[in-house]
Amino acid sequence: MFPVTGSDTNGGNAWAALERHRDERAGTSLRDLFDADADRGERLAVTVGDLWVDYSKQPVTDETISLLADLAVQLDLPGFVDRMMAGERVNTTEDRPALHTALRSPAGTRVLVDGTDVMPRVTETLDRMAEVADSLRSGQLTGVTGRPITSIVSLGIGGSHLGPAMATSALTHLADPTIDVRFASNLDGAEISTVLADLDPATTLVLICSKTFTTMETMVAAETARAWLVDDLGSDVSAHLAAATAATDLAEKFGISPDLTFALPDWVGGRFSLPSAVGLGLMAAIGPDAFREMLAGMHLVDDHLASAPVHSNGPMLLGLFDVWHRTILGTSSLAVVPYSSQLDGFAPWFQQVSMESLGKRVTAGGGPVAGPTGPVVWGSTGTDGQHAFFQMLHQGTEPIPVDLIGFARPTADPYMAHHGRLMANLFAQAEALAFGMSAEEAAAAGTPSRLVAHRTFPGNRPSTTILAPELTPSVLGQLVALYEHRTVVAGAAWGINPFDQWGVELGKTLAVRIADELADDPGDLAHDSSTNSLISRYRQLRGHSA
Ligand code: F6P
16 A cells, blocks of 8 residues: 555565555454454453553454564564663664663663763652652641642643643542642643642742753743742742753753752653653652652563563554554554543643654655654543544544553442443443444344444454553553553654654744744744734734734
8 A cells, every 4th residue: 555665664575565464364354353263352462561452453363463573573673672772872863862761770770871871860860859759748848938838830841741740640549639739831821820820839839841941831831930939939939949851050040959950861752751850740749659660660561572572562562553554554543542531641641752753754864754654643531532533433434543441440439330331331342343233233223224324333443452450650650651662663663763853843943933023023024925914913913013
């Protein structure tokens, strides 16, 4: 379908074999595959730590797995993973390692970057975060008035927001109810004003999360929050400001004390930075021990990725299935639906991880890619999604692969009325998507003939079900690492650099220029006629002269 052979990502034979295999198995449905193999549901699954990853409802056979494993070997994907984890500069366009795995390696591990072991600094930052989190949780961290800090407002955007906000919501059942951790990311001042509205500056710590400490959204919010503190507390508000950043000099200039500045290494990409200092708000909420459990869960999956053979390697397989779907079968999106209201941030978090990593049209070497790369990633929680977009998943004109994530035990179930039904819905959706309902079955169920076509479900709609015992910090860490690694694997298979994000730069630069033009008389505007007109109209509506 796509001209994948001959790409500068190599693996030519394996790509061609996958295309042939697709053509040979055309017309084989999931019904056929399940009918032919009574054990398929047990066999086509992999255990990753506490996660049971059932991929039997994906359009794959043993032969598909073996051909995907051949592709992985021909492209040396395990070698890429090894080089990433060893601290090599796999982020070639930014000339950096991509070492998020070091952030969750146990203390005492040696991870070398340019011959220097980075682990002592990783451990030191984590220990300092734990000290601050502990003193906050015990009421000993005080502000300028001497009153204990009880609220944290975490400012940041993208990777400096989505992961920590997602994880704080996910683990809310473990959070200390006396500590109020809030997030603001949007440049719209309405958000930060709502977030700050009912907080007391005297008991609030503002945590500025920005790797670069230059991102417009975060710096504007930081200035607003600092002004809010100063208005109430006077000019010395350093006890109320903390930073997680790689630009510690800029944080200091902003007025943040070194004691409350936590370094982000430059070899951690923003979207992979949940286990870093941007997680301080999360750590304050759930406590350092639970935070370390989350890191241990991530590390467990890192180890699995590095050591399991391809055919039983969960993140490797999921990444290869993404490649199978996108490149060979031609699907264009991937839906992610956790059956947990507390995981409402998971799809948005993974959307950035995947789309910022894989939305590329040139290879790491700078040549054009040979076919489509990352899918559109989207989703929401079940069962809400069932009442929004599942209609399209079941009866739309094209198959959309979907991940369904669920837990055997609930985090809360008042009167025991909810959880069984929630999980019944997950299992029902996976079954209905895969097997559908034929016209004969619909008619036999008494459907009037004029409605049979409407009430027919084609089935053969792919899904992966991930079942975990419970939403613990470790399980959350395992899910995060699983999804991070599948993304890196797919990126490496497509030959792109999954660690840069040059595509966000042009709009950012233009926004800085236009912000000046909106604020002051811009004179003659030199954009295109549409942008010129929009800027002029905006200024008129704001009462500025044209
Ligand atoms: O969206 C672009 C981006 O650079 C992301 O990669 C990053 O997570 C986000 O902006 C925030 O960047 P920073 O942490 O430097 O403020």
